Amino acid sequence: MKEKQPAKLSESCRSMQDSSEAPLFRSEAANDEFDGFARYSERKLAFGKLGGTASSSRPMWDGSFFYLCCCAEAIWVVPREEKLVPKDLLLYIFLINDEADDALSRVSKGRKRTIMKRAYNFNAGPSCMPLEVLQEAQAEFLNYADTGMSIIEMSHRSADYAAMHAETKALLRELMDIPEDYEILFIQGGGSTQFLMTAANFHTKKYAAYVNTGVWAKKAMAEAKFFGEAYEAASSADKNHSYIPTEFSFKPDTSYVHITANNTIYGTEYKSFPKFDVPVICDMSSDILSRKVNVADFDLIYAGAQKNLGPAGVVIVIAKKRFLATARQELPTMLKYSTFADNDSLYNTPPVFAIYMVNKTLHWIKKQGGVEAIAKNNEAKAKVIYDVIDNSNGFYKGHAEKGSRSLMNITFNLATPEMEKDFVAKGKAAGFVGIGGHRLVGGCRASTYNAVPMEACVALAEFMKEYQKSHE
Amino acid sequence: MKEKQPAKLSESCRSMQDSSEAPLFRSEAANDEFDGFARYSERKLAFGKLGGTASSSRPMWDGSFFYLCCCAEAIWVVPREEKLVPKDLLLYIFLINDEADDALSRVSKGRKRTIMKRAYNFNAGPSCMPLEVLQEAQAEFLNYADTGMSIIEMSHRSADYAAMHAETKALLRELMDIPEDYEILFIQGGGSTQFLMTAANFHTKKYAAYVNTGVWAKKAMAEAKFFGEAYEAASSADKNHSYIPTEFSFKPDTSYVHITANNTIYGTEYKSFPKFDVPVICDMSSDILSRKVNVADFDLIYAGAQKNLGPAGVVIVIAKKRFLATARQELPTMLKYSTFADNDSLYNTPPVFAIYMVNKTLHWIKKQGGVEAIAKNNEAKAKVIYDVIDNSNGFYKGHAEKGSRSLMNITFNLATPEMEKDFVAKGKAAGFVGIGGHRLVGGCRASTYNAVPMEACVALAEFMKEYQKSHE
Numbered sequence: 001m002k003e004k005q006p007a008k009l010s011e012s013c014r015s016m017q018d019s020s021e022a023p024l025f026r027s028e029a030a031n032d033e034f035d036g037f038a039r040y041s042e043r044k045l046a047f048g049k050l051g052g053t054a055s056s057s058r059p060m061w062d063g064s065f066f067y068l069c070c071c072a073e074a075i076w077v078v079p080r081e082e083k084l085v086p087k088d089l090l091l092y093i094f095l096i097n098d099e100a101d102d103a104l105s106r107v108s109k110g111r112k113r114t115i116m117k118r119a120y121n122f123n124a125g126p127s128c129m130p131l132e133v134l135q136e137a138q139a140e141f142l143n144y145a146d147t148g149m150s151i152i153e154m155s156h157r158s159a160d161y162a163a164m165h166a167e168t169k170a171l172l173r174e175l176m177d178i179p180e181d182y183e184i185l186f187i188q189g190g191g192s193t194q195f196l197m198t199a200a201n202f203h204t205k206k207y208a209a210y211v212n213t214g215v216w217a218k219k220a221m222a223e224a225k226f227f228g229e230a231y232e233a234a235s236s237a238d239k240n241h242s243y244i245p246t247e248f249s250f251k252p253d254t255s256y257v258h259i260t261a262n263n264t265i266y267g268t269e270y271k272s273f274p275k276f277d278v279p280v281i282c283d284m285s286s287d288i289l290s291r292k293v294n295v296a297d298f299d300l301i302y303a304g305a306q307k308n309l310g311p312a313g314v315v316i317v318i319a320k321k322r323f324l325a326t327a328r329q330e331l332p333t334m335l336k337y338s339t340f341a342d343n344d345s346l347y348n349t350p351p352v353f354a355i356y357m358v359n360k361t362l363h364w365i366k367k368q369g370g371v372e373a374i375a376k377n378n379e380a381k382a383k384v385i386y387d388v389i390d391n392s393n394g395f396y397k398g399h400a401e402k403g404s405r406s407l408m409n410i411t412f413n414l415a416t417p418e419m420e421k422d423f424v425a426k427g428k429a430a431g432f433v434g435i436g437g438h439r440l441v442g443g444c445r446a447s448t449y450n451a452v453p454m455e456a457c458v459a460l461a462e463f464m465k466e467y468q469k470s471h472e
Numbered sequence: 473m474k475e476k477q478p479a480k481l482s483e484s485c486r487s488m489q490d491s492s493e494a495p496l497f498r499s500e501a502a503n504d505e506f507d508g509f510a511r512y513s514e515r516k517l518a519f520g521k522l523g524g525t526a527s528s529s530r531p532m533w534d535g536s537f538f539y540l541c542c543c544a545e546a547i548w549v550v551p552r553e554e555k556l557v558p559k560d561l562l563l564y565i566f567l568i569n570d571e572a573d574d575a576l577s578r579v580s581k582g583r584k585r586t587i588m589k590r591a592y593n594f595n596a597g598p599s600c601m602p603l604e605v606l607q608e609a610q611a612e613f614l615n616y617a618d619t620g621m622s623i624i625e626m627s628h629r630s631a632d633y634a635a636m637h638a639e640t641k642a643l644l645r646e647l648m649d650i651p652e653d654y655e656i657l658f659i660q661g662g663g664s665t666q667f668l669m670t671a672a673n674f675h676t677k678k679y680a681a682y683v684n685t686g687v688w689a690k691k692a693m694a695e696a697k698f699f700g701e702a703y704e705a706a707s708s709a710d711k712n713h714s715y716i717p718t719e720f721s722f723k724p725d726t727s728y729v730h731i732t733a734n735n736t737i738y739g740t741e742y743k744s745f746p747k748f749d750v751p752v753i754c755d756m757s758s759d760i761l762s763r764k765v766n767v768a769d770f771d772l773i774y775a776g777a778q779k780n781l782g783p784a785g786v787v788i789v790i791a792k793k794r795f796l797a798t799a800r801q802e803l804p805t806m807l808k809y810s811t812f813a814d815n816d817s818l819y820n821t822p823p824v825f826a827i828y829m830v831n832k833t834l835h836w837i838k839k840q841g842g843v844e845a846i847a848k849n850n851e852a853k854a855k856v857i858y859d860v861i862d863n864s865n866g867f868y869k870g871h872a873e874k875g876s877r878s879l880m881n882i883t884f885n886l887a888t889p890e891m892e893k894d895f896v897a898k899g900k901a902a903g904f905v906g907i908g909g910h911r912l913v914g915g916c917r918a919s920t921y922n923a924v925p926m927e928a929c930v931a932l933a934e935f936m937k938e939y940q941k942s943h944e
Contacts, residue, residue, distance in 0.1 A: 119620030123627045126824055131614075134622050138613040142606055148591030148903070150606050152783035152829070155595045155906060188660035188785065189806060192820040196804040223804050306821055311624035313660065313785045313823035332668040332695050334661060348664040349778055351785035352598055353825055357624070431620075434627060 120456040122446040123434035124264050124409065125286065126306040130451045133360045151356050156349050164359055165350070171362040175371055176288075178295050178318055185317040185337065186345040186355055187302075191285045194302040194315055195220040198258065198281050200335050201327035202300075203227035206253040209278065214241040214263045215440060216283065221258070227328075233257055240441075241266040243401040246274070254278050256299065262287035264307075265438040267411030267445065268404040273297055279323055287408050288316070289365060290450055291375040299323040305354055307408070308450045310361050313354035365450065374450050375407075381448045381457040382407045388464045395468045399443060413443045420444055423467060430463055592928040594918040595906035596736050596881065597758065598778040602923045605832040623828050628821050636831055637822070643834040647843055650767050650790055657789040657809065658817040658827055663757045666774040666787055667692040670730065670753050672807050673799035674772075675699035678725040681750065686713040686735045687912060688755065693730070699800075705729055712913075713738040715873040718746070726750050728771070734759035736779075737910040739883030739917065740876040745769055751795055759880050760788070761837060762922055763847040771795040777826055779880070780922045782833050785826035837922065846922050847879075853920050853929040854879045860936045867940045871915065885915045892916055895939060902935055 121128035144151040145160050154161050169184045178184065187193070199208060203224050210221040212235035224230035234245035241263060250257070256279040262269040264286045273282075279299040288303035295301065300319040306312040317337070324337055333339050339347050368374055386405065389396040389412050399411040414420045420443055424436045437443035446460055593600035616623040617632050626633050641656045650656065659665070671680060675696050682693035684707035696702035706717035713735060722729070728751040734741040736758045745754075751771040760775035767773065772791040778784040789809070796809055805811050811819045840846055858877065861868040861884050871883040886892045892915055896908045909915035918932055 118614075121621055121625055123625065126624060126626060126628065126821065129622065129625050134614055134625075138610055141610040141613065142590075142603075147905075149593055149905065150601065152598060153593055153595065153601050154598060156598065156784070157911065188662065188823070189665070190660065190820045193661070193806045196806050200804075219805075226804050304821065311825050312628070312821040313826060332672075332698050333691075334665045334668050348662045349598065349776065349784040351660070351823065351826070353783050354785060354823070433619075433621065439629065 120432045120459055121434060122432060122448070122452065122456070122460065124307075124438065124445060124447045125304070125449075126312050127434075127447055127449050128451045128456075129310070129357075130361065130364045133357065133364050133451075136360055137357060152353050154352070156346060156352060161352065164356060165344070165346075168355055168359040168362065171359065171366065172316065172318075175362060175365055176293070176295055176318070181321050182295060183317075183319050183321055183324060183337075183341045185319065185340040186350050187315045187317055187340055188313065188351055190312070190315060191216065191283060191302065191304045192219065194283070194304075194317070195223040196226075197335055197337065198256075198300065198302070199224040199227050199230075200331055201337050202279070202281065202323075203230075203255045204326070204328055205255040207231055207251050208255045209233035209248075209250055209257040211235070211245060211248065211257065211259045212237060213244060213260050213268060214266050215438075216263065216265075216285075217258070217260045220260070220283065224258075228255070236268070239401075240399075241268065242399055242404070244268050244270050244404040248274065248276070250276075250278065256281050258283070261293075262290075262406050262408050264406075264409045264447070265411075265441055267398075267400045267406045267409040269406035269408065271403065279326075285315075286449075287406070289371055289374065290378050290408055292371050305358055307447075308361075310357035311354050313351045314358065316358070361451075377454065378407045378448065378450065381452065381454050382410060384454070384457045384461045385410050385446055385448070385464070388461045392464075392468055395471070396464065408447060408449055410446045410448060411437065411443060412445075417442060419471075426467060427460075427463060432460055432463065435460070592904045592931055593906060594904060594920070594924065594928070594932065596779075596910065596917060596919045597776075597921075598784050599906075599919055599921050600923045600928075601782070601829075602833065602836045605829065605836050605923075608832055609829060624825050626824070628818060628824060633824065636828060637816070637818070640827055640831040640834065643831065643838065644788065644790075647761065647834060647837055648765070648767055648790070653793050654767060655789075655791050655793055655796060655809075655813045657791065657812040658822050659787045659789055659812055660785065660823055662784070662787060663688065663755060663774065663776045664691065666755070666776075666789070667695040668698075669807055669809065670728075670772065670774070671696040671699050671702075672803055673809050674751070674753065674795075675702075675727045676798065676800055677727040679703055679723050680727045681705040681720075681722055681729040683707070683717060683720065683729065683731045684709060685716060685732050685740060686738050687910075688735065688737075688757075689730070689732045692732070692755065696730075700727070708740070711873075712871075713740060714871055714876070716740050716742050716876040720746065720748070722748075722750065728753050730755070733765075734762075734878050734880050736878075736881045736919070737883075737913055739870075739872040739878045739881045741878035741880065743875065751798075757787075758921075759878070761843055761846065762850050762880055764843050777830055779919075780833075782829035783826050785823045786830065788830070833923075849926065850879045850920065850922065853924065853926050854882060856926070856929045856933045857882050857918055857920070857936070860933045864936075864940055867943070868936065880919060880921055882918045882920060883909065883915060884917075889914060891943075898939065899932075899935060904932055904935060907932070 118131065141150055143149070144154065147154065147160055151161075151164075156165075172178065172184055187197070198220070202208075204227075206228060208221075208224045208228060208230045210217055210224070210230055210232055212218055212221065212232045214236070221230050221232070231251060233248045233250055236243050236245050248257075257276050258281045259270070259273075260283045261273075262284070269287060273280075273293070275297075280297065281300045281302075282298050283303070284293075284301050285304040286307045288301070289308050295318060298318075298320075300317065300323060302315055302317045303309065304312070305314045305316065309316060317340070319337060319341075321341075324341055327337055329336075329338075333347070365371065365374055368377070382405075386398065389398045389410075395414070397413045398405070399413060400406060414423055420437075423444060427435045435444055435446055437445045446457075448457055590603065613622055615621070616626065619626065619632055623633075623636075628637075644650065644656055659669070670692070674680075676699075678700060680693075680696045680700060680702045682689055682696070682702055682704055684690055684693065684704045686708070693702050693704070703723060705720045705722055708715050708717055720729075729748050730753045731742070731745075732755045733745075734756070741759060745752075745765070747769075752769065753772045753774075754770050755775070756765075756773050757776040758779045760773070761780050767790060770790075770792075772789065772795060774787055774789045775781065776784070777786045777788065781788060789812070791809060791813075793813075796813055799809055801808075801810075805819070837843065837846055840849070854877070858870065861870045861882075867886070869885045870877070871885060872878060886895055892909070895916060899907045907916055907918055909917045918929075920929055
């Protein structure tokens with residue numbers, strides 16, 4: 001190392017080291033030990049022996065090492081206690097070539113250094129997004145498509161925006177195999193606004209039917225009363241929503257039936273969708289694109305983006321044109337689906353950034369092999385955690401009945417609320433984010449949406465086994 | 473240069489140079505000539521003689537130079553045709569110290585190289601954002617506040633999000649001097665949804681009054697009819713909305729008067745706000761935080777973020793608590809302001825990213841010296857362009873009457889629509905984005921929102937003068 005020409009650590013870098021300046025990234029790798037060397041490859045820094053990837057545009061200080069990484073041919077590494085480094089000269093620059101590889105290997109050989117990790121993110125929503133999607137958005141954040149502008153600075157009437165907007169719809173149509181007689185709309189206001197809009201537009205007969213599978217289903221039903229009567233075609237309230245009903249009863253003169261495909265709070269999910277004789281409106285917010293569905297079985301699907309599609313701020317609506325034509329006409333502009341359908345969701349300024357991130361997420365899904373590959377992975381991921389529950393001799397008790405288990409939200413309880421609290425706290429300390437149950441019901445929950453990597457599920461499973469062992 | 477140790481350009485970099493890989497940034501500087509040297513300073517790369525700043529986390533190729541910049545002590549510069557550089561060895565690394573400064577100066581001395589510029593962005597909305605805001609968001613996009621997560625992956629119930637949410641409100645309260653008896657709310661759906669919500673909540677008497685200053689005012693008025701009768705307290709329709717009315721007439725039993733502070737399409741703006749005897753609702757979407765206003769003069773202010781506050785996707789509502797208490801109660805959940813006020817705008821998932829960018833923008837405004845400093849700058853910026861119009865001997869005709877001129881949207885016409893088309897096309901070719909008039913009215917328009925730099929206004933003024941010269 002001493003043979004290399006070291007750049008003296010500048011004042012700005014030195015002060016950064018002393019401050020609590022936050023590090024920019026954590027390694028995607030599960031392994032939290034630094035025992036390899038870093039190398040630039042295809043716009044990412046790959047940590048040799050770890051197999052993980054990461055990139056950064058800001059200096060990082062992890063308490064032991066000081067990294068300056070960039071999308072370039074070099075990594076700056078400062079092993080703070082490295083004896084070869086004079087105390088006042090913390091910054092070395094290693095050019096990545098054979099010599100540098102050697103130098104870096106020499107530095108790290110035989111040493112165990114903790115490097116920062118990307119969080120194990122089990123949040124229920126907003127939730128984990130694919131790292132590649134975030135990295136791409138970051139890379140072009142100041143200059144979208146060589147326009148000299150950020151995507152969020154561009155007119156929604158510009159050709160560049162229009163192309164992205166159209167591509168997003170085309171990608172969704174391709175990935176979900178959406179028939180041509182269905183509109184794809186982008187609407188703000190979250191699922192809660194869809195509770196209102198679905199009823200406002202389509203509750204035109206005497207009754208509207210709702211399948212009560214929990215909190216969100218009930219909230220949807222509450223909005224219907226402004227437009228007519230509403231009743232429960234089925235309910236799982238008798239067993240604290242631990243299952244998906246299979247028997248439904250309908251009244252005559254029913255406008256539609258509203259179902260919730262996946263219930264985030266209880267961890268239940270329709271394994272297959274029943275056939276109904278009335279139009280079907282489905283809240284697919286928490287499992288859209290997690291598995292193959294036959295869009296033609298539904299008259300309207302809506303999904304808030306913040307689980308499997310992108311950041312909060314946009315809802316995707318997929319609606320049969322013939323069904324849209326049956327909507328109530330006398331409504332305020334922004335409550336009418338026709339306002340969005342007639343104007344390609346550009347009646348007013350759309351939530352550009354959210355749609356843009358949905359676009360990137362759809363590209364990512366396609367790259368993973370499409371919805372079928374994603375579904376397979378989701379099954380494998382959930383199995384890793386459900387297996388721990390099932391093999392725990394009752395230490396962990398799954399909330400959902402086995403036949404209704406969600407692949408997106410895995411809910412479970414421990415012996416007492418105190419123990420659950422301890423489990424969540426210890427998990428948090430071990431780097432697991434979002435494993436507490438919903439504030440309305442308590443318990444524990446791991447949300448394993450599309451972007452949550454298998455590795456995080458394996459890590460959680462291991463943690464659960466360790467935790468159980470330490471309590472037996 | 474040859475004395476320095478050059479790093480061989482890797483395969484990945486070489487292929488990037490050959491591909492059409494988009495460059496990440498353009499210099500903020502007006503000058504498009506590279507005749508200085510680059511130096512790292514406070515997390516930015518400052519181009520010495522240009523005065524501009526830029527940063528990047530991705531390699532850039534501008535056709536002549538190849539840059540690899542990072543938040544570090546070095547800049548990579550490849551002058552492609554630089555004779556000192558062997559053809560097959562395009563990448564040099566210059567360490568920024570005295571020697572490197574010299575080397576960089578030597579490379580550029582006496583040479584004129586075009587480097588990329590950040591666009592002159594005069595978009596009407598979504599529109600230009602402060603470069604520093606974009607850079608900060610970019611830097612921490614993968615890891616917000618050392619959580620190992622992007623801000624868009626975090627739960628809106630987490631402590632980190634809550635702190636940012638609260639700070640955003642506090643900053644807005646401070647910058648606008650908002651009295652304590654006013655709520656600050658974050659709502660999705662754009663101004664168009666506010667047209668509906670204001671009427672739904674507050675049109676509780678026989679009439680609602682609207683001041684018709686153009687398209688947006690009329691759209692707001694159209695939503696009122698669902699809740700009662702609406703009338704025009706004044707209108708500027710007689711002169712194609714080229715002025716702000718000063719005479720108003722009211723009917724008894726009027727719920728409120730709705731005004732539009734700034735009219736983006738026509739380029740008019742209230743210079744001062746009239747006093748009314750009924751509650752005042754003000755659409756401040758296009759000039760909020762551009763100048764000092766007395767919040768206490770209004771009962772409710774709303775503003776879509778995408779002009780002066782951040783990206784599209786969130787509306788800021790500032791409402792007097794006593795006024796909120798008068799709202800209609802029997803409304804669907806998401807149409808009631810009380811849903812937002814009672815739940816700190818967290819009844820359902822808020823548009824996290826948009827609020828986060830508003831937060832950063834408010835910090836930026838504070839750093840500029842607050843609203844008064846911003847207002848002064850806005851006046852100076854607008855003057856530069858209005859002066860060209862006024863000194864053009866009628867070549868450019870301002871649409872708005874002088875006493876009603878907007879500081880945010882400068883609207884003007886040329887002799888014929890064909891000439892306007894030519895002006896916009898030539899302007900576009902010269903790097904001016906968004907200078908066409910609104911699709912409903914034509915003509916030309918330069919939107920000079922808070923974040924548009926003086927330098928862009930000066931450049932446009934120069935372009936306008938040049939264009940006039942070439943047509944006389």
